[in-house]
Amino acid sequence: MTAIKESSTRNFNKQASATSCPVTYVMNKIGGHWKPIILYHLSNGPKRYSELKRAIPEITEKMLIQHLKQLQLDDIVLRTAEPVVPPFVTYSLTQAGAKLQPVLSAMAIWGLDDMEQRRPLK
Numbered sequence: 195m196t197a198i199k200e201s202s203t204r205n206f207n208k209q210a211s212a213t214s215c216p217v218t219y220v221m222n223k224i225g226g227h228w229k230p231i232i233l234y235h236l237s238n239g240p241k242r243y244s245e246l247k248r249a250i251p252e253i254t255e256k257m258l259i260q261h262l263k264q265l266q267l268d269d270i271v272l273r274t275a276e277p278v279v280p281p282f283v284t285y286s287l288t289q290a291g292a293k294l295q296p297v298l299s300a301m302a303i304w305g306l307d308d309m310e311q312r313r314p315l316k
Contacts, residue, residue: 220297223268228253228261230298233287236271237295240286270294 213219224230228250235241235249247258262285265271270291276282287294 223270224294224298226261228257229265230301232258232261232265233270233291233294233298236285236287236291237298240274240284242282242284246285265291 224233231250231253232246235246241249243258243262246262247253247255250258262271262273266273269288272286272288272291274284274286276284
């Protein structure tokens with residue numbers, strides 16, 4: 195796949211949209227297939243990496259690590275490493291991540307309602 199130049203019009207428009215539209219800003223932070231699922235599991239309390247992997251068996255290790263790092267950089271997830279052998283790492287929601295829970299809950303309610311309305315009649 196060809197890399198997109200940072201100075202491209204597409205990147206400029208994407209950046210402008212992210213800074214001027216709060217919905218785009220949020221979707222850039224939590225959008226995608228796996229991030230909302232990770233956030234859902236962390237909403238029930240801190241989890242170790244292995245617990246997250248078991249809770250989301252379909253996700254690859256690469257994707258889980260990548261999304262956890264992105265969520266950390268966006269200050270949504272906190273990674274706490276205990277200096278013991280073997281390393282003991284837990285992931286939890288930051289204050290900003292906890293504030294997303296009503297948003298995710300509203301999305302789930304809307305999704306369930308929409309799915310129900312679109313379900314074919316038998």
